[in-house]
Amino acid sequence: QLRLRESGPGLVKPSETLSLTCTVSGGSISSGSYYWGWIRQSPGKGLEWIGSIYYSGNTYYNPSLKSRITTSVDTSKNQFSLKLSSVTVADTALYYCARHRSYSGSDWFDPWGQGTLVTVSS
C-alpha cells in the first residue's frame, strides 16, 4: 500500500523559506506514470494546488505561486521536496503531498499524506 508522509519545520519566520519533504513508501517514486504533488489548505479553507514534479525532474506549478516555488526529487531516497520562498502569514496552512495522476486531461491525487501544519510567524 502506497503511503506518503510529509516532514519539515512547523514554524517559519516571515520572509524566510518554507522547506518540506515527502517520503514515499510502499512503492517507487520512479515507477513512472505519476507526478508527485503538493497541495495546501489554509485553516478552515479549501484546497490549493501548489505544484507537481515527475521523477525525471519535469515540473509544473500553480501560476499564482510559481515565482516562489522550487521542487526537487531524490529517487535514491524515494523522496520529493518543496521550497516556498518569501513566506508571509498567508502561507500558513496544512501542507499535503500526494501522488498525482496527470495525463490526457485526466487529473487526480491519490493517495494523500497526513499533512503537516506550517505556521508563518515571527
Next chain:
Amino acid sequence: SYELTQPPSVSVSPGQTATLTCSGDKLGNKYACWYQQKPGQSPVLVIYEDTKRPSGIPERFSGSNSGNTATLTISGTQAMDEADYYCQAWGGSVVFGGGTKLTVL
C-alpha cells in the same frame, strides 16, 4: 483563470440521495474528480475521470459530468458520509472547487 463553483452546504436525511454539484465553464469537456474530507483527516479520492470509483470506495458513490456541471451522487446516504466534498479538474492548471459541507441529519 478557470474556476469551479460548489454550493457551500448540502443537507440530506439518512438513507436518502445526496446530490452535490460542481460548476465550471464547459466542465463537461474536461474530466472531473471528487474528494471526501472528514474533520481532521486528509482528502480521499472518491470519484475520478467523472464516473470511476477507486478501489475501496462504496458503490453508493457515483459521478457524472455534462455541460457545465459535474455531479457527485451518494445513494442511501449514511451518517459516515458527513464530510466536506471537493471537486477538481484541469483548467490550465489544477483547479479545486471551494468545497461543499454535506450534513446528514
